[in-house]
Structure formats: C-alpha cells, structure tokens
Amino acid sequence: MKTLKLLTMASLVPLLWANSSQVKAKEQSLSSQKMEIQRIEPCIEPYNNYNQQPNNEIQPIDDCDGGGGGSTGPYAPPGMPSSITSPVYTNDDNYRVSWQPGYGGGYSVRNELYLQTNNGSWSKVYDGYGSSKYFTVTEGKKIKRHRVRSCNSKGCSGYKYSDKMIVNFKEKPNLYSKYNFLGTLDQKNSTYQSNTQSFKTVLSRDTQAGQSSGSFNATSNQDRFYLGDGYDLVRGALKETCLNVEHPDFEITQTPPLQPSTFSIDYVNDNRHLAELLEVSASAKVGFTGDDFSIGLSGEKERYVKSVADEQHVRFVVKVKNRREFWKLNTPTDAIYPELVNQVLSPNDDEAKADFRERCGDNFINSANLGSALYLVFTFDAKKYSYEERESKKAELGLKIDDIFSINGAAGSSTELKETLDSLNVTINADQVGGPYGLAASITPANVIDKYNQFVQDTSESNWAAVDFSTSNYQRPTTYNGYTHSEIFADYRGTQGVLAQMQRWADISVQHRERCDPWGEYGQSTPSQCSSSQAEIIIAMETCRDTREWANCKHPLSYDTGNVSITVPGTNLLNWLNANVKKLNQESVSELYDHHVHTGSIQVNDQTCLSASSCFANPHRGFGAGIGKGFNIETFEYDNPRGSGRSHSISPQYCVRSEAYLKTGNPPFGDTTADWRYRVNFEGVCPETENFVIVQ
Known part of the structure; x- marks a missing residue:
C-alpha cells in the first residue's frame, strides 16, 4: 500500500517515458521552456x-x-x-x-x-x-x-x-446654456486674437465654464495667451477674455523693458524657498500632495514638481532672465463687455459673482515682458554625509557655481565644475520659458556650461515667450459706482480671504510632501497616514477653488473634515496632521564599550539603540562592517585567546547589536585575559511629532 501511495500519476509518467527516445526529446523541449520564458504575442x-x-x-x-x-x-x-x-x-x-x-x-x-x-x-x-x-x-x-x-x-x-x-x-453649470450671448463674445475674441500677437506662456488655460455643442471655442491654443485674458488667481489658470476688445480705447503699447536682464544664484533653504526661487505662485502649488485633475499642469508648477525634494538634499538655483520687450494694455473706463455687465453682473448676487468669475477669473492680464528665462536646479543627496560634511560640500558646490556662471554667459573652466559635479553626484533639473526650443531637456552635468551659453546667445525674437506678467483687478462698471468691489465681484482679497487661505493650505501641502516623500528614499514603506491625508488636504483646498464653495474655504485652524472622510469625519484636519503625519529627523548615538575578562569567559551582546522603536538605520551612512547599514565601529583593543569572532548587525531596526564570545587562555602559560574595547557610532532616522507651520 505504501508503494502505491508513492507511485502517483506525476511519478508514473516519467517512468513510462524512460526508454523512449521520442519522449526524451519532448522532455528536453519542456526543460528548455522552463529555462526560457515562453514568448506570447499580444x-x-x-x-x-x-x-x-x-x-x-x-x-x-x-x-x-x-x-x-x-x-x-x-x-x-x-x-x-x-x-x-x-x-x-x-x-x-x-x-x-x-x-x-x-x-x-x-x-x-x-x-x-x-x-x-x-x-x-x-x-x-x-x-x-x-x-x-x-x-x-x-x-x-x-x-x-x-x-x-x-x-x-x-x-x-x-x-x-x-x-x-x-x-x-459635481456637475458644473453650463454658462453657454444660461447666457446665449457667450458664443457672440467668443467670435469677437477670435477676431481680436487673429489681429493681435499672442504670447507663448507656461500658464495653463482652464476649461471653458460650459459650452453648448457647436459653439465656437476661442481658446483651443492651450500654451498661448493674449493681453486682456482673464486670470483665475486661485486655480492659477487663464480664463476667457472679458474686456471689450472692440472699444476704441482698448490698445496695446510696446516699449523696452524696465529691467532688461536679471541673474541670480541662491542656496535653497527648504521647499517653500524653492517655490519662491522658481517663481511658483501660491495657486500653482495647489495639489502637490497627489493626483489632481481639476487644473492643468502649469509650467511653474512643473518646474517645482521636477525639483522638489526633502530637506536631506542640498540645492542651488541658477536663474537667468533676458527681457527684450515690454507689452502693456491700456483699457477704457468701462472695460468689460456690455453684455456681461447687463446680463451677468448684479450687485450682491452670489450666483452672478460665481458665473462671472468662472468665465472671466479674478483679474485680467495687463502687461508682459517678452524674452527668455532659464532655471537650473543643482541637487545632491546629503543623506550620506554627516552635518559637517554636508556643510563643507555645500560650500564647495556653491563657490564653484558662483565662479563659473555670469549674467552674460558662462566663464571659467567647465572641467573644474564637472569634476565637482561628478564627485558629489550632482543632478540638474532644467526648465525654460522661451529661448531655443527643447534646450532645457538636453542639459546634463556634462554639458551644462555649453548649453547655458547656447541659451543666452540663441534667444531671439522668433523664440521669445512671456517670462513674467502682471494682472489688474476688474474695475467696477460706472453703472455700479455706488457699490463696493466685493458687492459686484467674488472677492478673493484680504488676510482671511480665499487666496490667503489657499496660500496657507498650499504651504501645508508642501510641508506634507517633505514629510511623506523621504520614506521611500530610506527604503521604508510610506505610512498609510500620508496617502489618506493627501486626499483630505486636496479636499480642503478644493473648497477654495470652486467659487460656489467659498463659504467652506476656511483657515486650517478651523477646518474640519466632512461627513465622508478618509481620516475621521468631523475632525480638525490640522490637528490630525500634526498628530499623525510624522516628520523624519536625523538622529545619532554613540556608545563606548569596555569588556575585560580576567579568567573564564563571557557572552557579549551589546545593543546601541536610537531613541524609539519607530526609528530606523540610515542606509545611506556607515563604514566598514556597517557600510550601507548606518553604523561604523571603532575598535581600540581586541584580545580574545580562545573565544569566537565579533559580529555586528541591525536587530531590531533601531539598534546595532554587537556580539562576541570572550574567553581567556589556560594558565599558567596561556593568556589569562580577554579584552574587547570599542565604540559604536550609529546614525538613523526617527519619525517625530512636529506641528505643521501655518502661514499667518
């Protein structure tokens, strides 16, 4: 019976095939299939x-x-x-x-x-x-x-x-169904645009606020704008032209720029500072915490996303702007299309304010400097350096960049810069506005000098773009002179206004990224609290984007999660973030051990631990036995006549465990002492509770 149990079908088939050459060939074929994965045409x-x-x-x-x-x-x-x-x-x-x-x-x-x-x-x-x-x-x-x-x-x-x-x-109102004259305004804007020079821009264009089938779409060109275009400050996006382009006092002037060129080299303090250096508006920073489909990716936001990193990176920004021409829009006293004034705007009507803002935005673009701009972000990973090493390397890179670059092009030896970049494993994120097409995408540490010079020298009228622009508030129509601005238009202004609240949430979003992104860089799983809070932050900001939700656009100190929530419904979101989204901070510990055995033996099991069990070793640090594990060992004396060797390991994740068996020799002629004197230097990372900073 035991034999029958062993002779299963799987074991009988090879036996039946054993004397067949044809079967052996089949076996070889099957073996070959196992070794090389079968290719299947899709x-x-x-x-x-x-x-x-x-x-x-x-x-x-x-x-x-x-x-x-x-x-x-x-x-x-x-x-x-x-x-x-x-x-x-x-x-x-x-x-x-x-x-x-x-x-x-x-x-x-x-x-x-x-x-x-x-x-x-x-x-x-x-x-x-x-x-x-x-x-x-x-x-x-x-x-x-x-x-x-x-x-x-x-x-x-x-x-x-x-x-x-x-x-x-939530379905957006279809303004084209509500106001049948909008198609006529689109035709007027189209005529204006066909007779006016457009400007290439990094700004995204928001979708039209409802459009009936067959309507004329005046804004199909997504990467250009015209003076007079509306601008949504909160979304950071272009809107429709709502100024009366047919009025005789509507005119555009062209003059030399007030400040032809600017050049700067800056060390980046943190991600908020990086956003300022890259000229990322508060509105463009919206949605950095995760996927966001409500606004397009503007060029300024893209610059930031490509360059943003946690605080364990050293970054320098080199920025050059060549301004060649300044364009200015002059408008009449009653600048807005009469149709919008007569049929949309209405004092103290929140629905009318929302409709006008969805069509026209908060402001209109009234001037722009044309030329080119290049942004270079030099970055090296500082996690593998001690604080003293980091500061030394930062100074070395900063001095070398300052020596090489100048407003009129690059000077000095590119070999010297390349050696510094190579030694620090520096990466370069490059972005451009205007200038030779596609040049920024080809910049590497090896060619950055030549590409920088090429960009400066090859900027011409044919590749100018709007390197910066300014906006103006819509002026009240004279028929509403007796009313305040906020009684006519949806008002984003004030220290507690919608734009100010959005800036606060955007800054929290940046800090959130700084806390959640580095986990993966240390080889750790990102905590689930990071993904759940991403959605909550975006929800909070979304109330500030939608004009009809402005009543719920609140200061972070007073914002509570809604009934449907990933965290806990009815919870103050800021307090939840402070308690649950930890910040990763560097921590180090150093312990000296001195083991001496006169006669006999001991089992050594030393543990050098970080402050909490949630901490973990920094895999970017370490030397010798601890290379890539976050520690190094300084041995001052090791005399172990009859014992076993030393070993060091990370166990548990926040401790260095050092083990050895120390045993003396046999008297009277053997060594009657055993010694092991050493120091463990352990560097790690600890998630710690730290309040988010609120922009006041």
Whole structure:
C-alpha cells in the first residue's frame, strides 16, 4: 500500500517515458521552456467606450486563449499583482485605476478588479487581460477603494489593495446654456486674437465654464495667451477674455523693458524657498500632495514638481532672465463687455459673482515682458554625509557655481565644475520659458556650461515667450459706482480671504510632501497616514477653488473634515496632521564599550539603540562592517585567546547589536585575559511629532 501511495500519476509518467527516445526529446523541449520564458504575442483589444477613452486607443493583453497557455498549461496560479494605483482624490467625471499584473511564468494572466464604495461590500468591476480601467463618476462625494488579483487556469493570486480615495464630482453649470450671448463674445475674441500677437506662456488655460455643442471655442491654443485674458488667481489658470476688445480705447503699447536682464544664484533653504526661487505662485502649488485633475499642469508648477525634494538634499538655483520687450494694455473706463455687465453682473448676487468669475477669473492680464528665462536646479543627496560634511560640500558646490556662471554667459573652466559635479553626484533639473526650443531637456552635468551659453546667445525674437506678467483687478462698471468691489465681484482679497487661505493650505501641502516623500528614499514603506491625508488636504483646498464653495474655504485652524472622510469625519484636519503625519529627523548615538575578562569567559551582546522603536538605520551612512547599514565601529583593543569572532548587525531596526564570545587562555602559560574595547557610532532616522507651520 505504501508503494502505491508513492507511485502517483506525476511519478508514473516519467517512468513510462524512460526508454523512449521520442519522449526524451519532448522532455528536453519542456526543460528548455522552463529555462526560457515562453514568448506570447499580444492580442489587441480596442477601447470602445467613447466617454472614457479615445476610440483609437488600444490595449495589449497577454494572449488570446483565455488563460490556458498552451497544451501543458501553467503549473500554478500567478503571483500577486505588484502594484495598483488610483488618484487619492478627484472631482473630475472619470478616473483611471491601473495595476501591474502578477507574474504568470510565461502563460497568460487574467485580472479581476473589484470596487468597494463607502466601506461596503466588494463588487467585481473588471475581468480581462488588461492592466487598467477607466471609471465614470456620478454626482456625490464617496470613498472608494480598489483591489485586484491575477488568475489563470490553476487559480488566482491574493489581492493587491489600493489606497482609499475620495471621489467628489459635481456637475458644473453650463454658462453657454444660461447666457446665449457667450458664443457672440467668443467670435469677437477670435477676431481680436487673429489681429493681435499672442504670447507663448507656461500658464495653463482652464476649461471653458460650459459650452453648448457647436459653439465656437476661442481658446483651443492651450500654451498661448493674449493681453486682456482673464486670470483665475486661485486655480492659477487663464480664463476667457472679458474686456471689450472692440472699444476704441482698448490698445496695446510696446516699449523696452524696465529691467532688461536679471541673474541670480541662491542656496535653497527648504521647499517653500524653492517655490519662491522658481517663481511658483501660491495657486500653482495647489495639489502637490497627489493626483489632481481639476487644473492643468502649469509650467511653474512643473518646474517645482521636477525639483522638489526633502530637506536631506542640498540645492542651488541658477536663474537667468533676458527681457527684450515690454507689452502693456491700456483699457477704457468701462472695460468689460456690455453684455456681461447687463446680463451677468448684479450687485450682491452670489450666483452672478460665481458665473462671472468662472468665465472671466479674478483679474485680467495687463502687461508682459517678452524674452527668455532659464532655471537650473543643482541637487545632491546629503543623506550620506554627516552635518559637517554636508556643510563643507555645500560650500564647495556653491563657490564653484558662483565662479563659473555670469549674467552674460558662462566663464571659467567647465572641467573644474564637472569634476565637482561628478564627485558629489550632482543632478540638474532644467526648465525654460522661451529661448531655443527643447534646450532645457538636453542639459546634463556634462554639458551644462555649453548649453547655458547656447541659451543666452540663441534667444531671439522668433523664440521669445512671456517670462513674467502682471494682472489688474476688474474695475467696477460706472453703472455700479455706488457699490463696493466685493458687492459686484467674488472677492478673493484680504488676510482671511480665499487666496490667503489657499496660500496657507498650499504651504501645508508642501510641508506634507517633505514629510511623506523621504520614506521611500530610506527604503521604508510610506505610512498609510500620508496617502489618506493627501486626499483630505486636496479636499480642503478644493473648497477654495470652486467659487460656489467659498463659504467652506476656511483657515486650517478651523477646518474640519466632512461627513465622508478618509481620516475621521468631523475632525480638525490640522490637528490630525500634526498628530499623525510624522516628520523624519536625523538622529545619532554613540556608545563606548569596555569588556575585560580576567579568567573564564563571557557572552557579549551589546545593543546601541536610537531613541524609539519607530526609528530606523540610515542606509545611506556607515563604514566598514556597517557600510550601507548606518553604523561604523571603532575598535581600540581586541584580545580574545580562545573565544569566537565579533559580529555586528541591525536587530531590531533601531539598534546595532554587537556580539562576541570572550574567553581567556589556560594558565599558567596561556593568556589569562580577554579584552574587547570599542565604540559604536550609529546614525538613523526617527519619525517625530512636529506641528505643521501655518502661514499667518
């Protein structure tokens, strides 16, 4: 009976094949397949939901046989998907979930995606061979979560779960349906634009506030603007032209710039300082905490996103601006289109204020300097240096940059700069406004001098752009002279106004990034509190973007989370952030150990620990036995006649464990003492509670 149990089908088949040369060849073929993963040509499935994806977009899948994988089939279920991503927040009408399918050993993998809403039951929403799915959003605020698993004919993997997300789509009013004259204004603006020079810009253009089918779209050119265009200060985006461009007193003048060129080299103190140096407006900083579909990515925001890092990086910003021409808009006394004054604006009417702002923004652009600007951010990772080393390297890089660059181009030896950049492993993030097309994208530490010179020398009228601009408030129409500005227009002004509150939230967003991003750089998993608070911060800022939600745009000290919340409903968000989103701070400890055994033996088990169990070793530091582990050992004496060797390890994550067996020799001729005297220097990182700073 025991023999029969051992002779299973799996063991009988090789025995039956043993004397067959044909079967041996088949075995060799199968062995070859195991060694080299089978290549499967992909099938192509079209996306045919026009509301979610363009008709011509295609999606590859693993193969076409439904998961069989050929005559032999897979040996086991696939592995768990390695990732699944979704936005932490969206107020758009659709969003995308994507994943990396589990490894199937060369055989096809089918993926099952499930959706959970408001912590309810899970429902399957996708079953196929793709790696992403678009979802259409219906009105209402909801918490959603997704999970995915990979399957084949042998079964399914475990589930990979996404972070929770907040969906908050609300249909925007269609102003074109509400005001039938807007199409006529679009035609007037089109005529003005066709007769006026446009300016290339880094500013994004907001979507039109509702547009009926077949209406003329006057703003299809997304990377240019015209003097007189509206500007939404809170969103940081261009709006429609609402000034009466047909009025005879509407004119544009051109003069030499007041300040032709500027040049600066600055050391970056922190991310907020970096935003100032890169001229990132408060509005453009909105949404740095996560995916954000409500505004376009402006050039200034893109500069910041590419360069932002935690406080463990040393950064210098080199910035040059060449201004060649200054354009100024002069407007009449009654500057706004009469149709907007007569049919939209109405004193003390909040709905009218919101409609006008959605169409026209808060201000209009009244001047611009044309030319070119180049932004260079030199960065090196300081986590692998002690404080003293960091300061020394910072000074070395700063002096070398200052020696090389000048307002009229680069001077000095590029070899000297390259040697410094190489020794510190410096990276360069470059961005440009105007100037030779695409030059910034090609800048590296090896060619930065030549590219900088090329940019300065090759700026010409053909590649000018608006390097900076200014805006003016809309003036009250004379018919409303008896009313204040805030009685006619949605008013963003004041120390407690919407723009001031947005600046406070934007600054919290920057600090949030500084706290959450570095975890991955230390090889640690980012805490779940980071992803949940991303959505909450964006929700708080979203109330400041939407004119109709301004009553809920509050100071961080008085803002509470809503009924649907990823954290805790009805909780003061700032207090929750202070308590739950820790800041990573450097910490070091040094311990001296002196072990002496006169006769006999001892087991040494020393622990050198950071201040708390939540701390961890800094893998960017360490020497000798502790290289890449955050510690180094200074041994002053080691005499161990009959004992065992020394060892050092990180155990647990916040301690260096040092072990040895010390044993003396045998008298009268053996060494009757054993000694081990050494110091452990341990550098680590500790998550610590620290309040967020509020802009006053």
